[in-house]
Structure formats: structure tokens, C-alpha cells
Amino acid sequence: MTPEQQHYIQKRLKHIRWWNRLGWLFFVGLAGFYGWLWQTKPLYINPVLLLDKLRLGQVSDIEIAKLAALGNLAFVGCGLLLASVVLLTYAALWTEKQTINMLSATVKTDQKSTESVTDEPRS
Numbered sequence: 001m002t003p004e005q006q007h008y009i010q011k012r013l014k015h016i017r018w019w020n021r022l023g024w025l026f027f028v029g030l031a032g033f034y035g036w037l038w039q040t041k042p043l044y045i046n047p048v049l050l051l052d053k054l055r056l057g058q059v060s061d062i063e064i065a066k067l068a069a070l071g072n073l074a075f076v077g078c079g080l081l082l083a084s085v086v087l088l089t090y091a092a093l094w095t096e097k098q099t100i101n102m103l104s105a106t107v108k109t110d111q112k113s114t115e116s117v118t119d120e121p122r123s
Contacts, residue, residue: 001107009100016093026086034079043067045075 001009034045043050043063050067053059059067 009104012096013100016097019089019093023086023090027083030079030082030086037075045079047073047076 037045043053043059044067050059054064
């Protein structure tokens with residue numbers, strides 16, 4: 001491999017290591033946000049609670065307007081979407097690392113076989 005290719009591979013492996021160290025923070029932040037939301041505004045993420053309170057008439061008109069504009073299922077959907085993006089990023093970087101490892105092994109094998117062929121005496 002050329003030095004540029006080796007530099008690129010090393011840079012990508014460094015990015016993968018950093019993601020493995022920091023990617024879980026996105027999950028922690030997302031879980032923290034939804035935990036806070038569950039404690040402070042449970043109507044935004046709990047559709048069953050919303051239905052129960054609507055049946056009992058315990059939801060104010062302002063809350064109904066907010067929920068109509070925002071949609072409590074949208075909060076849940078956005079959270080699942082963000083978690084899916086993080087998981088897909090983990091999967092993509094894992095696949096990239098596996099590919100780099102396979103290519104590196106192939107290049108090393110090719111270099112060894114090329115060296116052994118050129119070291120043999122010619123008749």
C-alpha cells in the first residue's frame with residue numbers, strides 16, 4: 001500500500017476507536033433526556049396516560065393544543081430514530097473495521113508471496 005493509503009487507514013481506525021469510546025454517550029444523553037421528559041412531562045411520551053387523562057377530563061386546553069402540535073408519538077418516534085442512527089453507525093463502523101482488517105491481511109499475504117517469488121533463484 002502507498003503511504004497515503006496507510007495514513008487513511010490509520011485515520012479511519014482512529015475514528016472507529018473514538019466512536020467506540022464516545023458513541024455510548026449519545027445513548028446516555030438520549031436516555032437522560034427521555035427520563036427527564038418522563039418525569040416532568042409524561043403526557044408527551046406516554047400515550048396511555050394521555051388517553052386516561054383525556055377520558056377523565058384532566059387535560060387542559062393548552063396541553064391538548066401542545067400535544068396536537070407536537071404529538072406524543074412523535075417524541076417516541078424521534079427517540080427511536082436517534083437510537084437507530086447510533087446503532088447503525090456502530091454497525092457501519094464495525095463493518096468498516098472488519099473490511100480494513102481483511103484488506104490489511106490480504107496485502108500482507110500478497111507482499112509475503114511476492115517477496116518469496118522474487119527471492120527464489122532463477123534458472
